[in-house]
Amino acid sequence: xxxxxxxxxxxxxxxxxxxxxxxxxxxxxxxxxxxxxxxxxxxxxxxxxxxxxxxxxxxxxxxxxxxxxxxxxxxxxxxxxxxxxxxxxxxxxxxxxxxxxxxxxxxxxxxxxxxxxxxxxxxxxxxxxxxxxxxxxxxxxxxxxxxxxxxxxxxxxxxxxxxxxxxxxxxxxxxxxxxxxxxxxxxxxxxxxxxxxxxxxxxxxxxxxxxxxxxxxxxxxxxxxxxxxxxxxxxxxxxxxxxxxxxxxxxxxxxxxxxxxxxxxxxxxxxxxxxxxxxxxxxxxxxxxxxxxxxxxxxxxxxxxxxxxxxxxxxxxxxxxxxxxxxxxxxxxxxxxxxxxxxxx
Amino acid sequence: xxxxxxxxxxxxxxxxxxxxxxxxxxxxxxxxxxxxxxxxxxxxxxxxxxxxxxxxxxxxxxxxxxxxxxxxxxxxxxxxxxxxxxxxxxxxxxxxxxxxxxxxxxxxxxxxxxxxxxxxxxxxxxxxxxxxxxxxxxxxxxxxxxxxxxxxxxxxxxxxxxxxxxxxxxxxxxxxxxxxxxxxxxxxxxxxxxxxxxxxxxxxxxxxxxxxxxxxxxxxxxxxxxxxxxxxxxxxxxxxxxxxxxxxxxxxxxxxxxxxxxxxxxxxxxxxxxxxxxxxxxxxxxxxxxxxxxxxxxxxxxxxxxxxxxxxxxxxx
Numbered sequence: 001x002x003x004x005x006x007x008x009x010x011x012x013x014x015x016x017x018x019x020x021x022x023x024x025x026x027x028x029x030x031x032x033x034x035x036x037x038x039x040x041x042x043x044x045x046x047x048x049x050x051x052x053x054x055x056x057x058x059x060x061x062x063x064x065x066x067x068x069x070x071x072x073x074x075x076x077x078x079x080x081x082x083x084x085x086x087x088x089x090x091x092x093x094x095x096x097x098x099x100x101x102x103x104x105x106x107x108x109x110x111x112x113x114x115x116x117x118x119x120x121x122x123x124x125x126x127x128x129x130x131x132x133x134x135x136x137x138x139x140x141x142x143x144x145x146x147x148x149x150x151x152x153x154x155x156x157x158x159x160x161x162x163x164x165x166x167x168x169x170x171x172x173x174x175x176x177x178x179x180x181x182x183x184x185x186x187x188x189x190x191x192x193x194x195x196x197x198x199x200x201x202x203x204x205x206x207x208x209x210x211x212x213x214x215x216x217x218x219x220x221x222x223x224x225x226x227x228x229x230x231x232x233x234x235x236x237x238x239x240x241x242x243x244x245x246x247x248x249x250x251x252x253x254x255x256x257x258x259x260x261x262x263x264x265x266x267x268x269x270x271x272x273x274x275x276x277x278x279x280x281x282x283x284x285x286x287x288x289x290x291x292x293x294x295x296x297x298x299x300x301x302x303x304x305x306x307x308x309x310x311x312x313x314x315x316x317x318x319x320x321x322x323x324x325x326x327x328x329x330x331x332x333x334x335x336x337x338x339x340x341x342x343x344x345x
Numbered sequence: 346x347x348x349x350x351x352x353x354x355x356x357x358x359x360x361x362x363x364x365x366x367x368x369x370x371x372x373x374x375x376x377x378x379x380x381x382x383x384x385x386x387x388x389x390x391x392x393x394x395x396x397x398x399x400x401x402x403x404x405x406x407x408x409x410x411x412x413x414x415x416x417x418x419x420x421x422x423x424x425x426x427x428x429x430x431x432x433x434x435x436x437x438x439x440x441x442x443x444x445x446x447x448x449x450x451x452x453x454x455x456x457x458x459x460x461x462x463x464x465x466x467x468x469x470x471x472x473x474x475x476x477x478x479x480x481x482x483x484x485x486x487x488x489x490x491x492x493x494x495x496x497x498x499x500x501x502x503x504x505x506x507x508x509x510x511x512x513x514x515x516x517x518x519x520x521x522x523x524x525x526x527x528x529x530x531x532x533x534x535x536x537x538x539x540x541x542x543x544x545x546x547x548x549x550x551x552x553x554x555x556x557x558x559x560x561x562x563x564x565x566x567x568x569x570x571x572x573x574x575x576x577x578x579x580x581x582x583x584x585x586x587x588x589x590x591x592x593x594x595x596x597x598x599x600x601x602x603x604x605x606x607x608x609x610x611x612x613x614x615x616x617x618x619x620x621x622x623x624x625x626x627x628x629x630x631x632x633x634x635x636x637x638x639x640x641x642x643x644x645x646x647x648x649x650x651x652x653x654x655x656x657x658x659x660x661x662x
Contacts, residue, residue, distance in 0.1 A: 273444075
């Protein structure tokens with residue numbers, strides 16, 4: 001896929017939209033008519049060209065605009081990057097992972113040259129060039145994850161593995177679905193998943209943790225998660241709830257297709273080599289219901305998922321406008337059976 | 346599962362019973378970085394059967410042009426260590442797993458006491474490189490049978506300076522765990538790798554002194570034991586296999602072409618845990634992962650090291 005970066009915004013005038021190509025490759029998360037939590041983790045292997053999982057990390061048409069939006073969020077709230085002191089090795093591991101993945105898979109946009117520990121990174125879309133000594137924080141303008149986290153789409157949480165658990169001890173988080181880094185930093189896997197309804201009771205997290213503790217180097221894994229957002233806003237943080245929370249009540253039957261967005265997170269987990277930690281990447285994809293309905297199969301599927309969604313999940317995800325969404329989508333649903341799978345027509 | 350293809354670049358006879366193997370990528374690429382305390386699993390073809398043994402990486406995590414492992418020739422080997430000693434030569438190609446770490450240093454420890462017995466020194470060799478780099482306080486206590494068994498002691502002096510202490514059994518030097526642990530400051534973590542009685546004694550001493558469980562770390566890899574053959578039905582794959590006396594249950598499953606999960610192959614990580622649906626005899630648990638209650642319950646088995654004294658077993662795989 002040739003890359004042309006769009007100029008667009010994720011706040012104020014909200015000029016974000018998806019091109020037809022971006023709609024077609026959208027990571028639609030519902031293979032079946034019903035949705036419930038499960039340990040839906042699979043190997044993060046490369047899939048067909050053009051898909052969001054063609055490469056280890058996905059760079060798309062929103063790259064430049066998303067990075068600009070990150071800078072705005074970080075400038076207003078520098079605590080969206082937090083790092084406990086013992087995470088420096090993990091930060092370098094993550095920087096290496098991100099730079100290598102981007103330069104290997106998008107060589108026209110990013111380059112990384114290494115001469116021993118002397119590295120040279122260039123980022124053409126953002127117009128950056130940086131020479132530094134790998135492992136020496138004084139040679140970068142800021143801490144390693146703070147530096148590279150601004151140049152990659154998605155949020156990054158670095159996990160320390162100890163005491164048979166995973167601790168969120170370092171992160172850059174600017175596009176989160178209503179969770180706070182300032183609150184969660186330092187928490188264990190069980191602690192930060194504590195608020196999720198139904199899944200704790202069914203043991204989903206115990207099984208997922210056991211699986212992740214043995215995550216192997218060279219064998220990353222992924223899963224999709226989803227929620228919905230009113231207006232294409234990346235920064236739906238609790239800290240800024242006054243900015244986006246009230247927008248939920250602006251949804252009307254007339255504007256629902258344009259305003260309400262499905263928000264899908266492509267979550268990937270990588271074992272980090274030197275620190276034995278893990279990098280948890282949460283990449284957010286937004287699509288309006290109108291864009292989604294380009295493919296009636298998707299509209300039909302999501303209509304069924306939302307119509308029968310467990311009330312506890314609807315509440316947890318904050319979908320106070322769900323009934324309007326279901327009404328709007330109902331025109332796409334003829335009631336005929338849909339085969340399993342997430343593909344568009 | 347991802348694998349690396351390596352070849353043996355160098356072999357050194359370190360002591361009468363220990364050889365060090367240096368492994369390099371077959372294409373001359375750098376091998377992946379790793380963290381101190383990591384191990385790899387080496388696959389070896391012994392008489393047409395694939396054996397897989399775990400070995401700690403003892404080279405520097407900072408220099409991954411090669412990986413070094415040390416193999417002690419075991420007296421009661423099922424063939425793995427003898428094969429490594431007698432059949433592997435410079436140039437032999439081997440398949441290894443990516444490094445995995447079940448014995449990592451807690452980054453929150455204020456001070457680290459490292460205790461090794463015999464060949465149990467190997468995981469500490471890479472950990473010490475990390476500790477030196479990070480400037481974390483540590484002491485290395487290394488006990489071995491007699492002067493000629495002190496593998497890598499010169500290298501340890503070079504790496505650790507005054508932080509290394511040797512205890513040579515034949516010269517009557519004894520490492521007293523209670524005395525050592527009793528004088529440590531709060532926030533100290535202890536790490537032990539060596540023969541089972543040594544590990545058990547250390548853990549018991551630390552507990553008796555009231556050390557928090559999270560500060561007591563040990564790495565114990567069991568080796569699968571030979572035993573009477575038995576039949577296993579894999580309920581999901583719907584096939585029946587025979588576990589011969591000299592193969593582990595996991596090896597027999599793999600030999601039947603079933604891709605079963607594993608990581609340490611020493612009964613430590615739990616990755617290969619499988620549910621036992623039926624067993625007409627006694628499971629002989631040989632792992633360090635399942636709780637005593639789980640072992641008594643007989644509903645789970647770690648096929649990498651455990652087998653059964655039975656005729657027929659049915660597992661959910």
